[in-house]
Amino acid sequence: MSTLIRPPPVSPAHAPIENVLELTSLHDIDADLYTNSRPLWHPPGARGIFGGAAIAQCLSAAQKTVTHDFTVHSMHCYFVLAGNSEIPILYHVERVRSGKSFATRTVQARQRGKVIFTTTISFVRQNSGGEKLVEHAVTMPQVPTPLEGMDDFDHGSDAAGPFQSQRIEIFDYDSPHPHTKKCRQWIKARGTISPAGGHEAHLAALAYMSDSYFVGTIARVHKLWRFSPSRKNNTKSSIDEDVLKKLLAMDDDDLKRVEFLKPDDIERIRRLKSGRQERESKSADTPEIGMMVSLDHTIYFHDPRGFRADEWMFTEMETPWSGDGRGLVFQKMFSGDGRLIATCVQEVSS
Structure with a gap:
């Protein structure tokens, strides 16, 4: 059984990503306890559920425990165990602090009594920064604009997924220096996010999509074959x-x-x-790597109420370091008009 409660009917008033991320409150058990309303996606070839689902649903659960004038500005996540798509997830929110300007929440996602994912999320009261602000932001690079109707990645084999993706050629791909390369794509939630979802729905959608194309960045810039099929x-x-x-x-x-x-x-x-595979020499010029696993995931939200996740957003990923079986990846996310709306960091292990 992949959900604790029978899934409700899909709402035509909601975007697909809203239906995917819908939570059911278990307030009769605990006021701050939630569970996934619908089955979660297990990507082909992955060890568990799509990590973006845990990130987004933890954020959604935490957002339900703060007043509307508070908005998320950062979340720091750890992937503890692979999530099983056949087992319901319980999300428990702990109200760590509720101050005048900031609020802190931790969320644990559990299956069979074990923590599979944990995050600490910080919220800030709107317009609490004062009248005089110091402001700057990196500019978005010049890249080809997305084409309507094109999608490089479907969420499943039977139906279109909750978001669209258009990948752009890797910048500086032929460079001998992996740290100079940048993996780039356009993404957006499919359909139109409902007004009832408010800014919270757009933030959860961004959190979900922030894990797309992220974990494999190091393998791509090193031109690695991701696994070895030979014995x-x-x-x-x-x-x-x-x-x-x-x-x-x-x-x-x-x-x-x-x-x-x-x-x-x-x-x-x-x-x-x-059965036509030729013998392949695994020499130094054709390195290989095992399956990449996300260890943690951090999102800094820079303009949490100033974007729409159902409009095209540009993301650019780069890696400053890898070694000792781990690697670090940075991701910048821009709105379609070029504003930096989020920065993400992830450490991965092979």
């Missing part, structure tokens, strides 16, 4: 056996929807499936 010399594959089986069972359309696969990866899987 040469009886060495163990660096990808989970069950994940590889799922990939081999997919058709071309489904493979194209797997976020961490590039065209070269898909071609290798095709060769595996057809």
